[in-house]
Each structure stands twice: as structure tokens, then as C-alpha cells.
Amino acid sequence: MIKFIPYGDKAVLVNFKDKIDLKTNALVHNFEDALLKEKMEGVIEVIPAYSSVTVIYDPEILNFNVLIKKLKIIRKKKKRSKEILPNTLIEVPVIYGGSYGPDLEFVAKYNGLSTKEVVKIHASCKYVVYMIGFTPGFAYLGGMSSKIFTPRLANPRKTVSRGSVGIGGNQTGIYSIESPGGWRIIGRTPLKLFDINKEPPILLKPGVKVKFTSIDEVEYKRVKKGLSLK
Numbered sequence: 001m002i003k004f005i006p007y008g009d010k011a012v013l014v015n016f017k018d019k020i021d022l023k024t025n026a027l028v029h030n031f032e033d034a035l036l037k038e039k040m041e042g043v044i045e046v047i048p049a050y051s052s053v054t055v056i057y058d059p060e061i062l063n064f065n066v067l068i069k070k071l072k073i074i075r076k077k078k079k080r081s082k083e084i085l086p087n088t089l090i091e092v093p094v095i096y097g098g099s100y101g102p103d104l105e106f107v108a109k110y111n112g113l114s115t116k117e118v119v120k121i122h123a124s125c126k127y128v129v130y131m132i133g134f135t136p137g138f139a140y141l142g143g144m145s146s147k148i149f150t151p152r153l154a155n156p157r158k159t160v161s162r163g164s165v166g167i168g169g170n171q172t173g174i175y176s177i178e179s180p181g182g183w184r185i186i187g188r189t190p191l192k193l194f195d196i197n198k199e200p201p202i203l204l205k206p207g208v209k210v211k212f213t214s215i216d217e218v219e220y221k222r223v224k225k226g227l228s229l230k
Contacts, residue, residue: 002075004068010044010059014071015052022142024051025130029207034074042067048206049131050140088208092174094123094165095220096187103184107150107167119214121145122186127172127210132202137176137194139204144172156182163189165212174204190224 005013032048042062047054097104127141164175166183176193
């Protein structure tokens with residue numbers, strides 16, 4: 001059952017379920033899409049997460065009780081249609097291991113695998129961007145195989161390079177900018193996930209699908225220079 005929870009004096013948390021899975025995440029992004037299309041006066045921002053949507057509003061324009069009624073109507077309308085995620089698939093090239101992925105060997109040993117097996121498993125899955133958070137454009141991806149589950153670092157690094165691909169528990173993610181971080185870094189992509197000079201500035205949006213492809217250092221440098229892969 002969906003819960004509409006007051007979130008301070010200017011926001012409402014629309015909570016779909018207390019669990020993280022693809023079906024619940026589809027509910028989140030379909031509801032977000034329907035709400036944005038309404039262009040409701042007084043709604044300032046709509047923020048999707050794993051299993052909830054936070055609606056920030058202006059109480060001087062939109063009354064709380066009126067907002068809840070409108071949100072319930074939107075959900076009721078949306079419930080009549082099939083819940084689906086966008087069909088967009090973005091391929092993300094990654095150079096695995098070495099200085100680009102200092103934790104690849106640890107991930108392999110932790111799971112009783114070779115580094116090649118970890119790369120094969122990681123690159124064989126199709127992921128879904130569950131949410132964007134932590135830093136602008138940081139993509140939390142669902143759909144990783146449990147075979148490479150690895151706990152986060154006990155002591156996070158002070159600096160993680162932009163484009164680093166990491167594993168945090170049962171998820172994988174991509175660091176959009178240089179920042180501190182505690183995920184196990186297994187590789188790096190030359191793609192820019194966040195570029196303030198582009199519109200939109202964020203490459204990966206919630207709901208889109210992601211497929212990793214393994215590349216070598218030559219290919220990595222080509223893409224980083226803005227050239228296409230051979």
C-alpha cells in the first residue's frame with residue numbers, strides 16, 4: 001500500500017514499498033513521469049529514489065491536503081496503465097583492473113573467482129539506473145549478480161577518480177565526479193556522467209538501462225579524447 005508521508009513542512013514522501021526491486025522502481029519512475037507531465041502549480045521538485053518519490057512544494061501556493069488528493073488521483077490514473085521502465089539502453093565502456101580498478105583483485109578473492117571471471121560477470125549483466133544521488137550524476141545501478149557481491153571499504157577513500165566503477169554490497173555504481181567514496185573500485189569509464197556545460201548535464205537518468213563493455217587502455221584514451229571506439 002502506498003503511503004503519503006509529510007516530510008517536513010514543504011515536502012511529501014510517496015513511499016511505494018519498503019523494499020528495493022525492479023518492479024517497485026518501475027512504479028517510482030512511472031509515477032514521477034506522470035507527476036511531471038501534470039505540471040502542477042506549486043510543485044517545486046520531484047525526486048525519485050529506490051522505492052519512493054519526494055515531492056517538494058510551496059505551501060503558500062499548494063495546500064498539503066489538496067496536494068495529497070491530487071497525488072492520489074495521479075496514482076489512481078497511472079495504476080490503470082502498465083508499469084514500465086524506459087527502454088533506453090546506454091553502453092558504458094570500462095577499463096577494468098590495474099590502476100583504474102585497484103579493488104578488482106580483492107573482489108575476485110572475496111568471491112573465489114579470477115579477475116577475468118569478475119569482469120565477465122560484471123559486464124554480462126544489464127543494469128537499471130535505480131536512482132541518482134550522493135553527487136550530481138552518480139548512478140546507483142540495480143541488477144548486479146550476487147556472485148560478485150562485495151562489502152564496502154571499512155575506511156572510505158578520501159578521493160575516488162571521476163568515472164570510477166565500483167561495487168558496494170549488491171549494487172554497482174559509477175562515480176560522476178572526483179569525490180570521497182567507500183565502494184570497491186574495479187574499473188573506470190572514460191565517459192563523463194556529469195558535464196555542467198551540456199544540456200542535460202547528467203548522462204544517465206533514473207530508469208534507463210546500462211550495459212558495461214570491457215575496453216583496453218588504447219580504447220579508453222580514445223574515448224576520453226572524444227573519439228569513438230574502433
